Amino acid sequence: MKYAVMGGLLALLLGIAGCDQSPQHPDDLPWQISVTPEGRPQVFHLEIGKSTLREVIEHLHSFPEIAVFAHESGKRTLEAYFGSQRVGLFEAKIIAELQTDDATLNKFQTGAVKREGMASGQWKYPLSEADVKAADALPVHKLVYMPSVNYDPDIVTARFGQPAERLPSQKEGVELWFYPQKGLAILMNNDGGEILYYTDPQHYAALKQELLEAKPKNAN
Template sequence: MKHVLAGSLFALSLAVVGCDQTPQHPEDLPWQITVTPDGHPQVFKLEIGKSTLRGVIEHLRSFPEMAVFSHESGKRTLEAYFGTQRIGLFDAKIVAELQADDAMLDKFQNEAGKPEGMASGQWKYPLSETSLKAADALPVRKLVYMPSINYEPDIVTARFGEPTERLPAQKDGVEFWLYPQKGLAIVMNNDGGEILYYTDRQNYAALKQELLETKPKNAN
């Protein structure tokens, strides 16, 4: 269950004062985003669209569960699920979607273990050991950050700014807050369970379309 921490999100993200009263500056906060001239958001010391799976593994010091997901629409994604990680001051579940062409996805599926049917209607193909090694050098197409605390709207606007667009989702009580200039999209949920998506300029339109067409993942 998520912990509702509205005002405390501010307190935790402000400079931490040590015993000597010297202010410290927390890093790896989800709103600490800079964008390169070619449109790659930099967050959590990663450059989305350029940083590889190996870079994420080294930064998080964690090995993910990896699989190809085959969607009902025919679309396939290669995802690395890191589970709950402590990044900066906060805990969050992390998923990295990797950039892989059809030939590589075919290879990974053919080498995969027995596929697993998902409640969502997708099929999950866990990667073999050989495929895991081959995936190491693939760039991160999209990074998904599912915080363990709820993000109240006023906190989001204070930290991330006003979104360029607010679009309703298929599910009641859910909105998509879009920040294309930051390479960020946030699923805002009245019942909690916000999800942050980071992607580069080249893939932002596709991310927006995916969010509008599919149900958001459950972060709980």
């Protein structure tokens, strides 16, 4: 039963997407990835590593919650969380991680409206209104796509192709599929809840390391 809904939907789309003469050719599908001469993936009409947060907002017609996330290890990220969105034919949660420097992160963190503790061990610093506007022009170097339905591995292989590598995660029941030529990594979960990560060539190695080193939430 786990993959029945997704398998049925994607199987239907396989037929639709395979018919180039269809007047309603599906658009904005997660496997519709092209690569620029610079090696940057283009997906959902966005060029990862070049498109700005403003372009994502305009494409999704949605305003995100933007915050700096600071981990106890010292690592910090600037993320725009769009929540559940209708992207193409599917519902998915979208997170855009933005490229910036330490000075800007310091500014945003200092000017945050509050500080919130997270179960992951991170601190969340929501941006002030002024800093939200400043973040608009920052490029997206990682896009996280979390579909609302489960992905059948056979359908994923049919649409995305065979991954260059399939490696075990530190999380039980989770396997990591890597497509470096597409700037894509997929977290495949036996219990559902797959996650797709798109990033540019400059950050692909870091994404791979991050996913391989990620520990279960209840790990010390």
